[in-house]
Amino acid sequence: MAAKNILLFGATGQIGSFILEAILTTRDSFGRVAIFTSARTAETKSAYLEKLKQQKIEIIIGDVDDENAVKAAYNGIDTVISALGRNTLAQQIPLIRLAAASPDVKWFFPSEYGTDIAYGPASANEKPHQQKLKVRAVLEQEISRSDLDYSYVVTGPFAEMYLDFTPGLEEAGGWDVKGRKAVLLGEKGPARVSLTTMKE
Incomplete structure (x- = not known):
């Protein structure tokens, strides 16, 4: 499946900024490219967000915990990329469920970057990995029955x-x-x- 309209969560964060930078290098390959960011980030990084707007990036300001805001952001989006940080990984679970319920979203990339949590048994004891395992359980056991595809990008x-x-x-x-x-x-x-x- 080729992504045409992308929504990125965590686009101004440690990993998300690199993902967005890579998307920007091929911006013309996509229809819509949007980022979902908090009101606080919109305030503290306003100059950066203005620069993104000039590069044809749509800025959606909202709260990831606001179901209606997320649903509205998913309108017309076929691919969601999450780059939420280590301390907020569990917040992806409602995002995934809303994506599965959306008629538009077809592909979800959870924030899996870094260590492969399935690599070693001791990995499950690490706090961030426990959250990643919960996210994977939702995708593999609950959402796998819907038409929402997902991909793990495990970089090491x-x-x-x-x-x-x-x-x-x-x-x-x-x-x-x-x-x-x-x-x-x-x-x-x-x-x-x-x-x-x-x-x-």
Whole structure:
């Protein structure tokens, strides 16, 4: 299925900004390209959003928890891309259900970027992965009976996340060059890991 009219959630965030940048490079390949953003973001990033409007990006301001706002945003949209952050992954569940109920939306990309949650059994114990598993359960067990297709885009861990420590998430791994400290993930002994950059 080829996407023609795209709606992106989380477009101004850490991963969403790279997704939007990639879409912008092929903007003429699509009919509508819209982003759904909060009133707060519209206020704090108004200059950036104005620039996007000049690039033929439709800005929809609303609250992802407002069912009517999301339904209205889905009108005429065939593909929804979610780039919601790690702390808001469960908010995708109502977005998915509304997409499945929409006569227009045919394809949903959940925010699955990063580590493959199905890769190792210990993965299910990580808090963000628990939320991703709930999202997958809705897609695979509940929504799979509708005509809504979905795709997981699993890139592997992001290299940028390991270049330094993320405040509050030091146990997730990283490097502190000044402090001469590193936290490496995985089992003891030789292991392989594949990383990608957020831009890729």
